[in-house]
Amino acid sequence: MLKNSFPLLLAVILLAAGLSSCEEIDNFRGWVFMPDMYDGPAVETYAPNTQIGDSISALKPVNGTVPRGFMAYQEFSPQQSGYDSAKANLTMPKAVPTDSAALVKGLEIYNIFCDHCHGDKGMGKGILVENGVYAGVPAYKDRDINLGSIFHVVTYGKNLMGAHASQITPEERWLVAQHVMKLRAQQTDEAPADEADAPEETEEAAADNQTAMK
Numbered sequence: 001m002l003k004n005s006f007p008l009l010l011a012v013i014l015l016a017a018g019l020s021s022c023e024e025i026d027n028f029r030g031w032v033f034m035p036d037m038y039d040g041p042a043v044e045t046y047a048p049n050t051q052i053g054d055s056i057s058a059l060k061p062v063n064g065t066v067p068r069g070f071m072a073y074q075e076f077s078p079q080q081s082g083y084d085s086a087k088a089n090l091t092m093p094k095a096v097p098t099d100s101a102a103l104v105k106g107l108e109i110y111n112i113f114c115d116h117c118h119g120d121k122g123m124g125k126g127i128l129v130e131n132g133v134y135a136g137v138p139a140y141k142d143r144d145i146n147l148g149s150i151f152h153v154v155t156y157g158k159n160l161m162g163a164h165a166s167q168i169t170p171e172e173r174w175l176v177a178q179h180v181m182k183l184r185a186q187q188t189d190e191a192p193a194d195e196a197d198a199p200e201e202t203e204e205a206a207a208d209n210q211t212a213m214k
């Protein structure tokens, strides 16, 4: 008899289990039979990590760690005194390219990070200024600046202008500084200070020049 009713008993049990699993319990998230499937053994980046006390897994780099390609820039403080000495003493490293490809790169960086405030001619009439969102952006010709001071300003910012050190690498800062000096020279109609080794103009730059003349 037991033998005959076994399939029926099994069916009843399965049906009961099936129906009960449809029960609605709002906060019940189901039974966990294999925890590894739910909580992976891998360490989660921002989750507390029991291996290292109360810290999260994404640890800060060891003190003194520098990213690859990092150029130390500690001599000049972010303050006005640092700005002044950068203007007086900071020169562009020889390793930074000054050829036409470098100028094009400088223009690209300028278009991404500076144009919206400073404008494509560097007259302080970027789109944000035109729209009245931002004010107080100077024309480069009205400022006594050089490569060193521009590098400092891009690195640390100045008054209303924010620091760009986190977005622009030191080499890119030198490239964009060269572009700023070029814009400034176009505004003041005087040759760039280091004209001797000034690179040949690219077509784009030449076109720029022509519109600037108008």
Ligand code: HEC
Binding pocket: 110, 113, 114, 115, 116, 117, 118, 134, 135, 136, 137, 138, 143, 144, 145, 149, 150, 153, 154, 158, 159, 160, 161, 162, 164, 168, 176, 177, 180
């Ligand atoms: C959000 C708007 C904004 C952006 C973006 C911006 N600037 Fe400026 N910039 C300013 C303002 C405002 C000033 C005037 C600061 C002051 O009061 O001296 C300024 C000043 C400057 C000066 C003159 C500083 C001096 O020594 O007198 C330079 C050079 C300069 N910016 C270069 C750049 C470059 C290069 C970029 C892009 C990497 C850039 N700026 C991006 C707003 C901006």
